[in-house]
Amino acid sequence: MTSDRVAEVRGDLEAAVGPRAGLRDVALVSLKLGCTAFGGPAAHIAMLRDETVVSRRWTTDQHFLDLLGATNLIPGPNSTEMVIHTGYEQAGWRGLVVGGSLFILPAAAITLGFAWLYVRYGTTPAGEWLLYGVKPVVIAVVAQAIWGVGRTAATGPLPIAVGLVTLALALLGASELALLLGAGALVAVARNVGRLRGYPWGMSGLLPLGWSVPIGESTLFALAAGAAEPYGAARLFLLFLRVGATLYGSGYVLVAFLQGDLVERLGWLTERQLLDAVAVGQFTPGPVFTTATFVGYLVGGWSGAALATLGIFLPAFVLVAAINPFVPRLRRSPWTAGFLDGVNAAAVGLMAAVAWLLGREAVVDVPTALLAVAAAALLIRFKVNSVWLIVGGAAAGLLTRGAG
Numbered sequence: 001m002t003s004d005r006v007a008e009v010r011g012d013l014e015a016a017v018g019p020r021a022g023l024r025d026v027a028l029v030s031l032k033l034g035c036t037a038f039g040g041p042a043a044h045i046a047m048l049r050d051e052t053v054v055s056r057r058w059t060t061d062q063h064f065l066d067l068l069g070a071t072n073l074i075p076g077p078n079s080t081e082m083v084i085h086t087g088y089e090q091a092g093w094r095g096l097v098v099g100g101s102l103f104i105l106p107a108a109a110i111t112l113g114f115a116w117l118y119v120r121y122g123t124t125p126a127g128e129w130l131l132y133g134v135k136p137v138v139i140a141v142v143a144q145a146i147w148g149v150g151r152t153a154a155t156g157p158l159p160i161a162v163g164l165v166t167l168a169l170a171l172l173g174a175s176e177l178a179l180l181l182g183a184g185a186l187v188a189v190a191r192n193v194g195r196l197r198g199y200p201w202g203m204s205g206l207l208p209l210g211w212s213v214p215i216g217e218s219t220l221f222a223l224a225a226g227a228a229e230p231y232g233a234a235r236l237f238l239l240f241l242r243v244g245a246t247l248y249g250s251g252y253v254l255v256a257f258l259q260g261d262l263v264e265r266l267g268w269l270t271e272r273q274l275l276d277a278v279a280v281g282q283f284t285p286g287p288v289f290t291t292a293t294f295v296g297y298l299v300g301g302w303s304g305a306a307l308a309t310l311g312i313f314l315p316a317f318v319l320v321a322a323i324n325p326f327v328p329r330l331r332r333s334p335w336t337a338g339f340l341d342g343v344n345a346a347a348v349g350l351m352a353a354v355a356w357l358l359g360r361e362a363v364v365d366v367p368t369a370l371l372a373v374a375a376a377a378l379l380i381r382f383k384v385n386s387v388w389l390i391v392g393g394a395a396a397g398l399l400t401r402g403a404g
Helices: 003-017 023-036 041-055 061-072 078-121 128-153 157-171 176-191 201-224 233-246 251-265 271-283 288-326 334-362 366-382 386-403
Strands: none
Touching: 023 041, 023 078, 023 386, 041 061, 041 078, 041 128, 041 334, 041 386, 061 078, 061 128, 061 176, 061 288, 061 334, 078 271, 078 288, 128 157, 128 334, 128 366, 128 386, 157 176, 157 334, 176 334, 233 251, 233 288, 251 271, 251 288, 271 288, 334 366, 366 386
8 A cells, every 4th residue: 555545544534533542542441341341242332332432532423333334244243343443543553453352352261261160160150140230231221322323324214214124124034234235235226326327336346345255255164164073273263263254243143153063063062062152152241252262162272262262353353454444435435325324224223123132131020121211311311331331230130139
């Protein structure tokens, strides 16, 4: 990249996010979220917005939403990639590495500790007491974020309709990626129908993104696939590298991939072990993808845990570094701006679908309903930081368990 090109990209980022915060601030925010971000990707993204848009004003809701839309179009753990985006924009390459790592490492360390206990004693901590208090608070945090980014995404009747249709189809089980791409294409065409007589060159910049997935998937799958065989460190790393480079959707989809590879094809895990690994990923803070840490330890000890964790998260760092400089430029072309607006509207619809499903699991009795209402009131009326609400919800869950 030439010096002029670098200056142009930096100018795009400065216009989108303003003056950069610096490495120390990135490290503090990422570590705080890594230690307290319970509840899954939608909750993590909501808490990141609270820290970066609301509390610190590092960026605008529009740019945050653009990053979210672009992130939904690439494989990997979306909430982790959003943290990596933030680190990169605020502190450059060092921020990319430090921000992403400090979000991942606390969860990986906690998960590794649970894996050691599991191997030694044959069980995992229940964790229900923690989730009992945290989940209702998470619903309030996610709802506030949906309201904030939803107002930004609602740029007209069409995006609003797209968001509502996406919500309905997501609840019916439609593919997340299909909904995002379909919404983007629909809004792009609807807003630029008058330009269809000429070739929409503005959309050509999206083609490498669309091509990169099948190429990467086929290559990595060829390396990781094969007949069942004894454990091998290289095979474990390549398997999780393939998952990190090709898995769309939230970390909850991870179980289907691992079931096919580790349980059915390779026979390295039993179904019970896989379910226990997923359960640990659910009730620890940070990315759900740290399930890979647990699995890696079960099949390969300490080195297996490190290789699995590195493999599943490495593609996220590479992909974010590749696409981040181009996100502000998507606003320049009417085609890509329309496509991004459609994707953003669909992303809000997907967040709303997740919030609805989580809400049905979280609000199960009068205490959890009161927790959700109290958290919403504190967020709206007193602007309490979401991190402290999560901590308060965990404490409430602990007290409820103790009282029971």
